[in-house]
Amino acid sequence: MSTTIEGLGAHRTDRPQSPAITLTGVTKAYAGGVRALDDVSLTVLSGAFLAVMGPSGSGKSTLMHCAAGLDTPSQGSIHIEGQEIGGLNETRRTELRRERVGFVFQSYNLVPSLSVADNITLPLRLAGRAPDHEWARMLIERVGLADRMSHRPAELSGGQQQRAALVRALVTKPAVVFADEPTGALDVRSARQVLDLLRDLVDELGQTVVMVTHDPAAAARAHQTLVMADGRVVDSLSAPTASELAGRLAALGEG
Ligand code: ADP
Ligand code: MG
Numbered sequence: 001m002s003t004t005i006e007g008l009g010a011h012r013t014d015r016p017q018s019p020a021i022t023l024t025g026v027t028k029a030y031a032g033g034v035r036a037l038d039d040v041s042l043t044v045l046s047g048a049f050l051a052v053m054g055p056s057g058s059g060k061s062t063l064m065h066c067a068a069g070l071d072t073p074s075q076g077s078i079h080i081e082g083q084e085i086g087g088l089n090e091t092r093r094t095e096l097r098r099e100r101v102g103f104v105f106q107s108y109n110l111v112p113s114l115s116v117a118d119n120i121t122l123p124l125r126l127a128g129r130a131p132d133h134e135w136a137r138m139l140i141e142r143v144g145l146a147d148r149m150s151h152r153p154a155e156l157s158g159g160q161q162q163r164a165a166l167v168r169a170l171v172t173k174p175a176v177v178f179a180d181e182p183t184g185a186l187d188v189r190s191a192r193q194v195l196d197l198l199r200d201l202v203d204e205l206g207q208t209v210v211m212v213t214h215d216p217a218a219a220a221r222a223h224q225t226l227v228m229a230d231g232r233v234v235d236s237l238s239a240p241t242a243s244e245l246a247g248r249l250a251a252l253g254e255g
Contacts, residue, residue, distance in 0.1 A: 002041035003236045005048045005224050017045040019082065020176045020208040021067050026076035028062050028231075036062040037073065038231035044176065047206040049199065051219035053245065054228030055252055060212045063228065064178050067210065069097050081175045098127045102169030104179040108161040110153040110168075117149040120168045127172065139167045143197055159190025166197060170207065179211040183218055195221045216245035227252065 006017065021044045028037040036059045044050055052060050065071035067078060069085045078085050080100055085093055102123075103109075110119045120140070124131050140146050143163040153161050162182060169177050179198070183191035199221050201207040211222060219225045220242040227235035229252055237244065 002043075003226065003233060004043040004045065005050045005226075005236075006045050017047055019043050019079065020046045020048070021210070022079040023063075023067060024077045024079075026063075026066055026073045026078060028059075028066060028071070029074045035231045037066065039076070040231070040233055041076075042226070042233065044208060044210060046175070046208050047202065048224065049202040049209045049222040050211070051222035051225040052210065052212045052228060053214070053216075053219055053225055053249060054234075055249075058228040059231040060228055061180060062231075064180060064210065064212060068101050068103070068176075068178050069093050095127070098123060099129075099172055100175040102172065102174035102177040104162070104165050104169050104177060104182045106181040106184040108153070108158070108165045108185075110161055110165060112153055115150050115152060116145060116156070116164050119153065119164060120171055123168060123172050129172070131171070132173075135173065136167070136171055139170055142200075143167055157190065158186050159193055162186060162190070162194050163197065166194065166201075170201065176208040176210060179209065181212055181214065183213065183215060191215075191218070216242040216249065219245050 023040055023042045026037050026040045027035060029035050040063065052063060054060055062071065066073050069080065080096060083096065085096060088096065111122065114122065120136065121131050140149065143166060145160060145163055148156060148160060156164065183194055186194065195218055198209055202209055213219050220240060223239060225237045225240055225245060226233050227248055235248060237248065
């Protein structure tokens with residue numbers, strides 16, 4: 001099954017869609033015969049918001065790690081903005097990842113000893129790039145953290161930390177943001193705030209987002225949801241409701 005994920009703005013002429021990420025026949029096999037990914041082909045167009053669901057062990061994290069160039073497939077190819085990452089040496093691949101890919105994790109992964117401001121600009125310093133101050137300020141204001149810039153992560157709530165992590169992921173203007181259970185550790189209200197922000201960034205800035213989630217309500221905020229099982233994409237639902245998704249997952253043995 002080969003799937004193309006379009007944004008809802010797919011037919012807008014002012015924001016033409018090109019592939020942000022393409023996986024072609026990607027298989028990841030481990031010793032002992034486990035196929036974490038089994039011949040996955042997938043195109044995520046720029047501006048699309050894709051959710052990935054599926055039972056534990058179905059290959060969601062492996063899919064994200066391969067798509068982001070953090071892990072190498074056993075077979076198949078991966079392109080980020082048209083560039084095949086398998087052909088790059090480790091240095092070039094690290095550069096591409098730093099500059100073109102943003103990450104948001106369930107556990108925020110902010111550096112405890114750095115201020116929020118320094119956490120946010122860390123990816124730029126690692127890439128040796130000067131900050132685009134206007135862009136950074138716009139993002140910080142957008143997520144409501146303008147008065148928290150000198151705080152340490154431990155002085156923020158979980159929701160505030162995840163919003164800081166979101167700004168950090170966006171500060172390099174990446175081709176795609178990968179979010180692995182970004183709301184998994186948050187209370188309902190903070191989770192909704194983070195999801196609202198993700199959706200606004202997609203709608204207003206054309207940001208491409210791939211989000212792994214167990215929460216049907218979170219996935220329902222995306223344009224499209226892929227359902228994985230045993231390393232394969234077994235379903236692709238366009239703008240499903242949370243209850244449609246919950247039903248589909250229950251049928252796969254995860255209610
Ligand atoms: P998910 O994120 O959907 O829970 P994963 O992508 O983490 O699933 O894992 C998919 C499958 O690959 C699982 O069966 C898992 O046990 C296996 N797997 C993942 N990483 C490794 C590894 N380093 N060595 C062997 N098997 C692995
Ligand atoms: Mg996982």
